[in-house]
Amino acid sequence: MLSRPFAEGFASDWLAAWNDRDIERILSHYGEDIVFHSPRIAKVLGTSASSVFGKSALRDYWTKALGLAPQLFFELDDILIGSDALTILYTNHREELVAETFVFGPEGKVVRSIAAYR
Template identity: 35%
Template sequence: MSVPDPSEFSAAWVSAWNAHDLDAVLAHFHDDVVFTSPLAARLVPDSGGVLRGKEALRRYWTEGLRLLPDLHLTVERVYAGVTALVITYRNQAGGVVDEVLVFADGLVVEGHGTYLVEP
């Protein structure tokens, strides 16, 4: 399988986030990762919501944790594909988010933060 064990990965991922341990979170990501998020478009306006490379991701998430010191995630579901995992979680504000993570050689090479849209 091209993705890591879904249960183990999601448990380590949420544990790192809830500890606000960016080094542990970023250990799952390739140096040349591409990550998209509408929140990144707001926090890093010149990105257009597209972050390229682990250091850009570190800067974005460092700012996010600064602005959300009470950040806490609860995993609700995990979906596994051939090369991707989708982690559905609820954040500290009750918002529902899907993190779509595409893997190569055990590391995330592409990620997408997607947010529930109410009709």
């Protein structure tokens, strides 16, 4: 099971990296073979995709997404801890409640992430 201090440290650094718009710091939390799922992917990429596969594709997607949202800001609401995963509940710049779940691999990097919006 993940510890509360690990989860809080991860959430704090992850949110700060997003709020600083630091793509390399954001990506530092993820493994090379990351699979990211979000209903926002299709809109940002202009395709029917609901997932992004691999760190390089994720960098491209988030670089484009950040360019479309100059006012982006995340505010922490809560952290939920599981055995090998944690979920961060946060409110974004659009006042939407977001739950993002991160599954960690053996190296301590995120291997799968799923974003869900209210």
